[in-house]
Structure formats: structure tokens, C-alpha cells
Amino acid sequence: MRNNIAEMEFLYNKENISAKFSKDKFRQFLQEKVIFPLRGVTKKYYKNDSILTEGEVISHVYVIESGNVAVRKDEEQIISFYSENEIIGVTNLLLGSRSECSFQAISNELVVTKYDKVSIVEKVINTQEGYFYHYVHMQNQFSQMMEKEELLRLPSEQRISLALLILGTNFGEETDDQDLIRFPKSINKGMIAQYTNLNPNTITNVLHKLQNEDSLYPARGGFYIDIFKLQIKLGRAL
Known part of the structure; x- marks a missing residue:
């Protein structure tokens, strides 16, 4: 029994x-x-x-x-x-x-x-x-739903960084570098703005800041994200 x-x-x-x-x-x-x-x-x-x-x-x-x-x-x-x-x-x-x-x-x-x-x-x-x-x-x-609620409570820069991490991890393309993921081409800046409930100009400014921090790398037709650096930035390193 x-x-x-x-x-x-x-x-x-x-x-x-x-x-x-x-x-x-x-x-x-x-x-x-x-x-x-x-x-x-x-x-x-x-x-x-x-x-x-x-x-x-x-x-x-x-x-x-x-x-x-x-x-x-x-x-x-x-x-x-x-x-x-x-x-x-x-x-x-x-x-x-x-x-x-x-x-x-x-x-x-x-x-x-x-x-x-x-x-x-x-x-x-x-x-x-x-x-x-x-x-x-x-x-x-x-x-x-709970993940999204958590995201929307964050300040703008953290919110965008977490959104990039979530969307890149779930929908992006892996590369030869385990820390680098190609962000999905089908998700543009306007969609990131709608997903994070932020102004498109805010998205552009934060993406530039992340690029200067080497957490984001522009590429033809899109960009790559460094998921390790984003995790560090968000205090979520594995």
C-alpha cells in the first residue's frame, strides 16, 4: 500500500x-x-x-x-x-x-x-x-502572466533588459558562442515597446546604452544579445 x-x-x-x-x-x-x-x-x-x-x-x-x-x-x-x-x-x-x-x-x-x-x-x-x-x-x-506582471513593475532600463533576456532566450537563435543569442528578427522595436508598455524612444535609448555596455551587438537585419551580461545586469546570473 x-x-x-x-x-x-x-x-x-x-x-x-x-x-x-x-x-x-x-x-x-x-x-x-x-x-x-x-x-x-x-x-x-x-x-x-x-x-x-x-x-x-x-x-x-x-x-x-x-x-x-x-x-x-x-x-x-x-x-x-x-x-x-x-x-x-x-x-x-x-x-x-x-x-x-x-x-x-x-x-x-x-x-x-x-x-x-x-x-x-x-x-x-x-x-x-x-x-x-x-x-x-x-x-x-x-x-x-506572472512573469509579465513582474516585468511591468520594473524601472524602464531593467524592464527592457529583462524583456530582451526573456524574448531572446525563448525565441532567439543560438550561436557558436553560448552567451550570444541572435534576437528574433520577427520582434522589432515597436513590438518590444508594446510588450514592455514603454515609449519607442525609450526602447531606442536603452538599446543604445546596452550596446555601449557590450550587452548588445548590432548586426545586419537585427542584433545579438549577450545573455550572460544581461543576467549580471539584472542580478540573475546562473
């Missing part, structure tokens, strides 16, 4: 659930054809195309295969960014629910697999795995 309890505690503790039911595995779960098989359709969007608008009834679920998406609230505010393996449309499983945000393609090309929401909900609510995948998805959404 004790062994069974210990096994259940290990299997279902928060850390193990997060690892076992991660977003990439959630995607695999949706695409597997053994239980409640789904029929998805590949769809391409291009830069500035709208995938889902704020207030729109969510009738489909979208799994991002490649490309980047900006998640907007009230048009002018960017609350988050999505990339490969992120899933749009499963935050609220109620049929007929409306989207609380809008989702817009910001990369030159965005490839998604589109599913009927009714089929997704059937698969999620009728399987134990589906319950845990949705639980972890909601936990990740909450963590992103």
Missing part, C-alpha cells in the same frame, strides 16, 4: 507532471491517432495575418509548427509571443467560448495545424492524459 502511495505521489507531483506533460508532448498527444484520432489541416499564414481576433468565437485549435505569433490585447498591447509547439485555442474548453486575445503572425511565414475544437475537447476531457496536458498548459499560461 505504501509503495502504491509513494508511486502515485511521484507520478503526480507538480514537477513530474510538468515534465511528463510538456507543451511539445501535448502537441504529440493531439496528433497521435490511437485514441480519439484527430484530422488536422496544415495552413499557412503570412506576416500580419490574423489567426484569431479578440472576442471571436473559438471554433478551431491551432498548433504552431513553425513561425512566431504575437498575442495582443486591445490591439496596442502585446502580452506574449508564441512559437513552435505552442497551442492556440485551448485555454477555455467550453464550446462557444470567445478569445480573450488576438493572435497575429509576425514571422514572414507561419505554419500551423488546424483542428476542429469540438474534436480537441472530446479528446482532452475523455482521457486522463488530456486532463494533465490541459492542466500543464494552464499552469504555463499562469506562469507567463
